[in-house]
Amino acid sequence: MGGCIGITRSRSGPIEESSGTVSRPNSGGLRKNQSLCHETIRWKSDVPLTEGQLRSKRDEFWDTAPAFEGRKEIWDALRAAAVAAEAMDFQLAQAILDGASVSVPNGYLTECYDEWGTRYQVPIYCLSPPINMVKEASGRDSPAEWSEPVEGGAELTLRLRLSSTCKDVDLAVYSRHTIAQCKNKLHAQENIEPWRQRWFYSGKLLGDRLLVEEARITPGYVVQVIVSTDPQPPS
Secondary structure, X not given: OEEEEEOOOOOOOOOEEEOOEEEOOOOOOOOOOOOOOOOOOEXXXXXXXXXXXXXXXXXXXXXXXXXXOOOHHHHHHHHHHHHHHHOOOHHHHHHHHHHOOOEOOOOOOOOEEOOOOOEEOOOHHHOOOOOOOEOOOOOOOOOHHHHOOOOOOOEEEEEEEEOOOOOEEXXXXXXXXXXXXXXXXXXXXXXXXXXXXXXXXOOEEOOOOOEHHHHOOOOOOEEEEEEOOOOOOOO
16 A cells, blocks of 8 residues: 655654554564554555545445454444544543553554454554645635535534534534535634544544535534644645
8 A cells, every 4th residue: 555654753663564554573472552652654655645535445444344353343443543643632542442442562553452352453544644645636625516505405403522622512504515614614613724624423534525414413413523733724
């Protein structure tokens, strides 16, 4: 899938990427649990990806991995931990792992074990974007076909949990609104720029083009909004 470029860390020993995973030699037969490393792995994709292609690859992996090995609840916990870690909320990621009794002998989510000793491997592209990711040809922020107001649809209220404040807010939207339009409404209500928002529901990233009704959000359930702390929008 790609090659690992490097990472700034205090532990010794190289990190090597192969077949979409990062592994590190184990120092013995007995696995020792490590705290999750508070670092982001930098890597380069063999074939440059757009954000949409990366999102599709991630969704495909998380949706199919439980069918081959391991327990679904552990995969769900790993996915939630990966999302939290990518948002630099390592404390939350560690709490998720601890709650699911998942150990990370190398300190990275690329190789994990549940309490029964089952091995779980998460590909590197699910943990961080490649350094050579390319911009979508149609643009990201406001393509007319999905940012313009859409008439019709039922009025409903979304319950959003903001990572920046850890508080829940209610947002009035229409079922035919796109997620991009909802981000704009949240911007007007909470002063959080749309490019700083990433919306997740049931462990899945909600793309900007997706309609609210297509997300199948159960009334009363919470949509997680990961708020970026970056002061400037991505170039």
